[in-house]
Amino acid sequence: MLEKLFTQHAPALHRYLLRKKCSPSLASDLVQDTFLRIAQLESLERVLCAPSYLFRVAHNLMIDHHRRFGEKRYENDSTAFFATLVDETSCPEEQALGALELEHLESLLERMPARTRDVFMLCRVEGMTHKETARYLRISTSSVQKHMAMALARIGRALEPDQEG
Incomplete structure (x- = not known):
């Protein structure tokens, strides 16, 4: 079995x-x-x-x-990661829209400070808790919370309908 x-x-x-x-x-x-x-x-x-x-x-x-x-699980260049997220089983139009949304998110992440981007990737992409991320990056849990808040605020502002990234 x-x-x-x-x-x-x-x-x-x-x-x-x-x-x-x-x-x-x-x-x-x-x-x-x-x-x-x-x-x-x-x-x-x-x-x-x-x-x-x-x-x-x-x-x-x-x-x-x-x-x-102590190895990094993703490279700071998130291009390879985002390339794996497009749903290849959906219709071509949905694939194209999904790819555009991912490009937009990738662009937002590239413009963030490196530490904020690392915290976001570890918490939201890798699924680590704030405590695990803090230990992994050797920073305080409150710093992780601050960087997550900053990342989410930037992404939220960029996704508002009347905003242009």
């Missing part, structure tokens, strides 16, 4: 980790570690019913790895 799970989900897990800015070898290692963790479960029914559990385990292993070794 574990072999079937691996065959079904390992390629998708690997792609997911690559989109999260893991190197190919790290992504492969984390996929293997994910299935080692799954193998230790008393019952695989939980995983069979909810394959998203695999992705959560892989994501947590990635976060643990980056905390332990």
